[in-house]
């Protein structure tokens with residue numbers, strides 16, 4: 001019961017912050033399953049405000065959970081939910097991919113991508129965001145660490161636009177407040193090893209949603225219920241941060 005009250009309070013708080021015309025529960029009910037999202041946003045002429053990027057895809061599975069779960073699948077599932085919530089609530093959002101596919105040949109630049117698949121895959125995610133002229137790029141990933149006890153969501157931000165810090169702080173904060181009270185992680189500046197943050201010129205963050213090397217967290221991350229909570233927190237934090245962008 002205590003938990004129910006806590007979540008009810010969280011939903012009310014989030015819906016106030018988001019100032020959306022839609023009913024938040026309607027948005028959640030409207031969330032469809034993996035593969036049902038759309039790369040294009042809502043289809044109107046509104047400019048794309050946010051690009052959501054489910055990491056990896058196709059032959060690149062990303063990291064592998066203790067039970068064989070592939071990161072790319074969880075990334076896609078969470079990313080679709082975030083995108084759907086934003087679109088349902090009037091924030092035009094688009095996905096870099098809405099199915100299990102790699103993006104190296106998204107623009108058909110080369111005839112042969114042998115040995116450059118990973119480079120082009122990452123390059124095209126940044127290009128997609130740049131060409132969409134979005135205000136914020138959000139890449140969704142899952143983490144892995146040798147110590148199985150390590151857990152918790154971690155947000156990295158791009159050093160190229162100061163609004164990245166606003167978005168990263170909000171996401172880290174919302175998740176701590178509503179899902180992971182024990183999470184004391186602080187946002188981290190993305191180094192040159194995080195290509196999509198290093199190369200993006202607009203505000204950009206990368207969300208490591210949790211550790212697939214932690215079997216308890218992995219079990220949670222696999223459930224629809226937890227993914228929805230996570231997506232709601234991320235979407236609310238995005239909305240909140242967009243309203244506070246300086247540029």
Ligand SMILES: [Zn+2]
Nearest residue numbers: 055062141142
């Ligand atoms: Zn990843």
